[in-house]
Amino acid sequence: MTAQADMQQALVEKLRALFPDLTIAAESDGKPVVLATRERYVDVVKTLRDDPALRFAILSHLTAVHRPQDAEPFEVVVRLTSLTLPAQAAVKVRAAGDPPTVPSLAAFWRAANWHERETFDMFGVHFAGHPDHRRIFLEEDADFHPLRKEFPLNGDEG
Amino acid sequence: MEKPRYLTLNMGPQHPSTHGVLRLILELDGERVVSVKPVLGYLHRGIEKLAENMTFHQFIPLTDRLDYTACMSCNLGYIWAVERLLGIEDRIPPRARTIRVIMAELSRIGAHLIWLGSHAADIGAVTVFIYAFREREFIYELFEAVCGQRMTVSYPRVGGLGFDLPEGWVEKCREFCKIFVQKVDEYEKLLTKNRVWIARTKGVGVLTAADVAEWGVTGPMARGSGVAYDVRRVIPYGGYDEYDFEIPLGENGDSYDRYLVRMREMRQSVRIIEQALDRLPGGPILADIPKITPPPKADIGVRIEALIHHFLLAAEGFEAPPAEIYFASEAPKGELGFHLVADGGRKPFRCAMRVPSFSNLQSIVKMAPGGFLADMVTLIGTIDICLADIDK
Numbered sequence: 001m002t003a004q005a006d007m008q009q010a011l012v013e014k015l016r017a018l019f020p021d022l023t024i025a026a027e028s029d030g031k032p033v034v035l036a037t038r039e040r041y042v043d044v045v046k047t048l049r050d051d052p053a054l055r056f057a058i059l060s061h062l063t064a065v066h067r068p069q070d071a072e073p074f075e076v077v078v079r080l081t082s083l084t085l086p087a088q089a090a091v092k093v094r095a096a097g098d099p100p101t102v103p104s105l106a107a108f109w110r111a112a113n114w115h116e117r118e119t120f121d122m123f124g125v126h127f128a129g130h131p132d133h134r135r136i137f138l139e140e141d142a143d144f145h146p147l148r149k150e151f152p153l154n155g156d157e158g
Numbered sequence: 159m160e161k162p163r164y165l166t167l168n169m170g171p172q173h174p175s176t177h178g179v180l181r182l183i184l185e186l187d188g189e190r191v192v193s194v195k196p197v198l199g200y201l202h203r204g205i206e207k208l209a210e211n212m213t214f215h216q217f218i219p220l221t222d223r224l225d226y227t228a229c230m231s232c233n234l235g236y237i238w239a240v241e242r243l244l245g246i247e248d249r250i251p252p253r254a255r256t257i258r259v260i261m262a263e264l265s266r267i268g269a270h271l272i273w274l275g276s277h278a279a280d281i282g283a284v285t286v287f288i289y290a291f292r293e294r295e296f297i298y299e300l301f302e303a304v305c306g307q308r309m310t311v312s313y314p315r316v317g318g319l320g321f322d323l324p325e326g327w328v329e330k331c332r333e334f335c336k337i338f339v340q341k342v343d344e345y346e347k348l349l350t351k352n353r354v355w356i357a358r359t360k361g362v363g364v365l366t367a368a369d370v371a372e373w374g375v376t377g378p379m380a381r382g383s384g385v386a387y388d389v390r391r392v393i394p395y396g397g398y399d400e401y402d403f404e405i406p407l408g409e410n411g412d413s414y415d416r417y418l419v420r421m422r423e424m425r426q427s428v429r430i431i432e433q434a435l436d437r438l439p440g441g442p443i444l445a446d447i448p449k450i451t452p453p454p455k456a457d458i459g460v461r462i463e464a465l466i467h468h469f470l471l472a473a474e475g476f477e478a479p480p481a482e483i484y485f486a487s488e489a490p491k492g493e494l495g496f497h498l499v500a501d502g503g504r505k506p507f508r509c510a511m512r513v514p515s516f517s518n519l520q521s522i523v524k525m526a527p528g529g530f531l532a533d534m535v536t537l538i539g540t541i542d543i544c545l546a547d548i549d550k
Binding site (some may be wrong): 027028031043057058059060063065066077079081083086087088101108109110111112113114115120122135136137138139147148151153 | 202203206207208211229242243275283336370371372373374376385387388392393424481482483484485486493496497500508512516517520524549550
């Protein structure tokens, strides 16, 4: 476990050097998290994927977290896995505007395609530049996004 | 120039080879597939939403309903994630850790047997189905003996396990390991050099190592293309770094190589189970962490603190301090990840699941064009999908 912890700590330092303008945090188990701005988001993901020393080449997961108390309540979280380091890392970005929007990764990385469609379906977060921006699970004419915190679990609670 | 005229064919959602409710919209040029559009969501139950309205323990039975061919793996993936979230990984008793590894590997063999049986039956080798399900039954009997359930096991608990192994279980499990290695030889005799099998799988559904990264493919599908990504080895968890096993890799990335990878994986799982049985320690199967794990039954009647803890845990569950984690484990079909966010309450603030079949199925869009319509059945089989897993 300590070897893993040292490696993750080194990775956090490396990412700080790579992205001096961004905040690099660590989760409670030490996994590095890049808190990206919307302008730098695509660039950060591309760098993590293509940097030969990092090669975060597997896009494991992409989803959102709805924090209604925040000014920009929708946080998109991308989980990447490296094929050279024994490590995973996350990139986080906040969606802005109405509807809440972030740039799409699916435009250049097919692995993100369905994950972004699911996130749109469940949260109503839009992905600008997505090649196939449709719902994935719910019917196309649904007018709700069930994973938003205000959506009731049992029927209409309002 | 005249636009070519293609036939649009709807395959599924009730097609017998789609293993659940997958719908594919195919464009055909004669027998050749031009493009494929998967349509998902027929089995969407909103498990992630349900998770936000349950305590951490109440959610365990719902993880059974993710990949129902490998319930134990889904249970364990979730439990390991919750333990990481709570920071109690180091306090799990050694006996519970070892039994979990045994269960995870039995579950992997069981899931691979369902894949083998149905994949072979789909493309004409019905005999294999009967053979594979015979051994799968043995595994389900082992599960039933330990927790009373065959499929939806809900066996592990946060902090340990629900029940200890019954008397004679270890011997039965050893017997299974001994028999099963010979049975894998038997399956291979039926298929590995079978001309029809080779004709239906070799060169069908080729994914290169670059495609694996482009499409986010994991598990045996990635390893069939030579990408050595196995979470058990790369980011060890649950004590997997203490076991000696190989990661089988394919070369050509076609359906045949993925078949070989899964067959070898079953043999490696037996190796892991045997090592675990050899070193199976005694001792408790549940950690003693008063605010999180239930107190021993004997204490509840005589100690007031034990009674209070028991009452609180049963009625309200435990509190998880604010944290956010992503925990990946190697399920039979690939990387199973749980992204948990806790806000200090007794229910997860967010519980997102990274299910392996979802990303793997996406690659069908890449594999299908140029192949025959009949190869679609091979592709669905070789991806090893579970729609309950995909649709959540």
